Amino acid sequence: MTHYDLVVVGTGSGNTIVTKQFADRKVAIVERGVFGGTCLNVGCIPTKMFVHTADLAAVPSHSSRLGVDETLTGVRWPDIRDRIFGRIDPISAGGAEYREHHPNNANVTLYHGTGRFTAKRELTVTANGSRDTAVLTADRFVLAAGSRPIVPFIPGLEETGFHTSETIMRLDELPRRLGIIGSGFVAAESAHIFSSLGVDVTLIARSDRLLRHEDSEIAQRYTEIAQELYTVKLLHETVHVWRRHDGIVVKTLHPDGAEEFVFDELLIAVGRTPNSDVLNVEATGVKLESDGRVVVDEFQETAVEGIYALGDLCSPYQLKHVANHEARVVQHNLLHPDDRIESDHRFVPHAVFGSPQVAAVGLTEEQAIEQGVRYVVGREAYADIAYGWAMEDTTGFAKILADPDTGQILGCHVIGPQAATVIQPVIQAMSFGLDAHPMARGQYWIHPAMPELIENALLALKLN
Ligand SMILES: Cc1cc2nc3c(=O)[nH]c(=O)nc-3n(C[C@H](O)[C@H](O)[C@H](O)COP(=O)(O)OP(=O)(O)OC[C@H]3O[C@@H](n4cnc5c(N)ncnc54)[C@H](O)[C@@H]3O)c2cc1C
Numbered sequence: 001m002t003h004y005d006l007v008v009v010g011t012g013s014g015n016t017i018v019t020k021q022f023a024d025r026k027v028a029i030v031e032r033g034v035f036g037g038t039c040l041n042v043g044c045i046p047t048k049m050f051v052h053t054a055d056l057a058a059v060p061s062h063s064s065r066l067g068v069d070e071t072l073t074g075v076r077w078p079d080i081r082d083r084i085f086g087r088i089d090p091i092s093a094g095g096a097e098y099r100e101h102h103p104n105n106a107n108v109t110l111y112h113g114t115g116r117f118t119a120k121r122e123l124t125v126t127a128n129g130s131r132d133t134a135v136l137t138a139d140r141f142v143l144a145a146g147s148r149p150i151v152p153f154i155p156g157l158e159e160t161g162f163h164t165s166e167t168i169m170r171l172d173e174l175p176r177r178l179g180i181i182g183s184g185f186v187a188a189e190s191a192h193i194f195s196s197l198g199v200d201v202t203l204i205a206r207s208d209r210l211l212r213h214e215d216s217e218i219a220q221r222y223t224e225i226a227q228e229l230y231t232v233k234l235l236h237e238t239v240h241v242w243r244r245h246d247g248i249v250v251k252t253l254h255p256d257g258a259e260e261f262v263f264d265e266l267l268i269a270v271g272r273t274p275n276s277d278v279l280n281v282e283a284t285g286v287k288l289e290s291d292g293r294v295v296v297d298e299f300q301e302t303a304v305e306g307i308y309a310l311g312d313l314c315s316p317y318q319l320k321h322v323a324n325h326e327a328r329v330v331q332h333n334l335l336h337p338d339d340r341i342e343s344d345h346r347f348v349p350h351a352v353f354g355s356p357q358v359a360a361v362g363l364t365e366e367q368a369i370e371q372g373v374r375y376v377v378g379r380e381a382y383a384d385i386a387y388g389w390a391m392e393d394t395t396g397f398a399k400i401l402a403d404p405d406t407g408q409i410l411g412c413h414v415i416g417p418q419a420a421t422v423i424q425p426v427i428q429a430m431s432f433g434l435d436a437h438p439m440a441r442g443q444y445w446i447h448p449a450m451p452e453l454i455e456n457a458l459l460a461l462k463l464n
């Protein structure tokens, strides 16, 4: 048994906590997978590198509207894949190397294995690829073990084989036909990536629209556009999967009967579940929500004093910028136990890097109605701003909700080119308490740039 001042489980955002400020403490970091966690290795970063590549590949499909006749003569999948992972894999390896061998980490021990609580403040680590175990005790723990893809029970699925977001990006070759079960972030981004690269994509959704957690106008618009880009099957419940001589067969039930589809590869994208079970957190007294998330307070501390948690393991958001924010809060609270700070989850934005992009912050119109919040809506279409004319955009728009009396911005939803970037001034305004009118008229908006979309949506608000 080895005692530490601090044990961190998980090297995603958890790894960022251990800086030189911890040089006087004896620290262990435990990682069972690839160093660097989900975002770096199988999440945000590679997917967005693929999205950018897919955006390029999609240009010829719409450039002729502008009088530029381009032809996509081919995509070199091995080159695309290897460029992306050729950048990422060394970063991951370098991170592990730094922890293991750099003099800055003389006080840090990196364990490659799976941590599992076996008693109060006692974590047993089983080394990867062997049965060797090490028992670690500590004064403080940071639980940053993240989440993993949910694999739903569908008869035949396990035997047939399938991909999740953890494997789909490393395919040996592009499939001719890709089936995607799911309708959220991963499904939308993957459908965009693979369809733009020339794969025949069929998205099988249980719900009546894609991105159903978005404001319903946005989800509706996204679904309509997706239906023009690839095959979208709504209200289809997958009931059976099996392998046949010509591919993977997926059988679905829908309101009008049953249907069968044949694919070369199948991607399951139906959400992620926290790794609290793997970590067996209850053995140390940490409490769980009914969905498996670790319960934390405003300081990111669990039910057990000195055991903190962050990121996908405890957060309802499952977003990297949230995990990073929570890691900064945990780091501060470990360093300054007498002057702790709280996490700020007031205005958590998100973006879906699909085709087109979607970005949102704050209340949807449905949430405003449900919560009885008074609001007015200001809208602006990309088609009505000068840069939208330049792009010939006909489908994108921004929608802002504000308090009719005070002008306080309650929510913003954007669908269209660079939505994830265009929305940022609204996130800033909400975070710093800047209301709609002063935001619209108290600053210059560069003309004719895309943020004029936001300026005009703000001006369209009918405030009292
Ligand atoms: C395909 C995809 C795309 C995404 N794109 C975006 C995006 O564009 N923007 C965004 O904000 N978010 C995105 N996300 C979400 C984002 O990746 C996560 O919210 C974030 O990485 C969570 O960070 P974390 O530190 O909580 O967990 P992780 O980064 O998952 O780190 C947890 C680590 O703990 C390890 N671990 C787990 N259990 C144990 C154990 N018992 N013992 C030892 N080690 C353990 C795991 O191996 C893992 O390395 C995406 C996710 C996916 C899947």
Ligand SMILES: NC(=O)c1ccc[n+]([C@@H]2O[C@H](COP(=O)([O-])OP(=O)(O)OC[C@H]3O[C@@H](n4cnc5c(N)ncnc54)[C@H](O)[C@@H]3O)[C@@H](O)[C@H]2O)c1
Binding pocket: 152, 181, 182, 183, 184, 185, 186, 187, 189, 204, 205, 206, 207, 211, 212, 238, 269, 270, 271, 272, 317, 318, 319, 350, 351, 352, 353
């Ligand atoms: N751009 C980003 O920030 C980004 C990108 C990818 C992933 N992520 C994060 O990763 C998380 C996981 O992504 P995801 O797309 O897997 O989950 P998700 O929660 O976004 O979407 C899952 C969808 O699958 C549906 N579903 C659930 N069970 C199903 C079943 N048995 N059959 C068919 N459909 C079913 C759900 O109704 C839901 O719409 C996201 O919640 C997000 O936080 C973020």
